[in-house]
Amino acid sequence: MMLIECQQVSKHYGDKLALDKVSLSLSAGAPIGLVGPNGAGKTTLFSLLCGYILPSEGDIRIMGHKAGSSELLGLVSALPQDAALDPNLTVLEQLSFFARLQGMPKMAAKEEALRVLALVDLSSSAKLKPKSLSHGMGKRVAIAQALIGEPKLVLLDEPTAGLDPVNARLIRQIVKSQSINTQFVISSHNLEELEKLCDQIVYLEQGRLAQSVSLAQQDGSAYLTLVMKQADYPALVSAIKALPSVLDVTNKEEQLLISYQAAANVDLEQALFSLFSTQGWQYKMLLKGRSLEDTLFA
């Protein structure tokens, strides 16, 4: 069964067409990334998936059930982009309150609140009120809130926006560790971040589904990204193309993207180093893989 299935989904806000006949099928697995420029319709898509709003046209199914239907209660949750905490309640009170809203009795709700706080490494902050939390801690509390009741699908709208690198990394670690039990869909403008977490990416542009890419290699090809200190680029490209297993070499600014047959079992990196040393070419960086930016905007 598909995790998420959208068929010809459109959403109008008055005259504004925010989503335009989006069809997509996403299966469960590693976190799924949702990217797109400002105003592309990402938040609208999230709100539709959660059932907060209804599509103007089309059909949305989550795990086989209509988005927003009672069968999905407790199975789908979201961290909204602008999640706000009540300034008058402690973190524990806040999370217990949300657990009670899911129908848990008082003691079970408190236990659940403590469980999710431990997941985001904030057990020691249970008695703090929001004003004593840093921005990063506040985000982690909001993620804890989204994890209450062990939902199967959690939608995170820009979970690391505005966070410093250390806190952003912490959030990524939480997502990674929780991905074993929970399917995450993450909207972010940070392509590098999505690349680290996801192996499926949905790209929206002006309300339309521009691309849905799988970062997991499907065609048996693999990539190396090469940046040289200096080289005779035309000579370099043709020499690399002549190496065994190489399928193609594309040159974008100072960066070469080499696609090669992964199954060929050739140590291409070693072959490249030998080539550089014979030719006296100096390389600056050789990375496995191709960047998401290249995948989306090639």
Ligand SMILES: Nc1ncnc2c1ncn2[C@@H]1O[C@H](COP(=O)(O)OP(=O)(O)OP(=O)(O)O)[C@@H](O)[C@H]1O
């Ligand atoms: N409640 C609303 N009423 C009217 N127009 C809206 C409403 N919500 C969103 N829109 C419009 O719909 C379009 C899609 O908005 P949406 O917030 O879904 O985009 P987004 O991809 O999440 O953008 P961002 O990256 O800036 O958060 C935008 O043009 C936005 O102005």
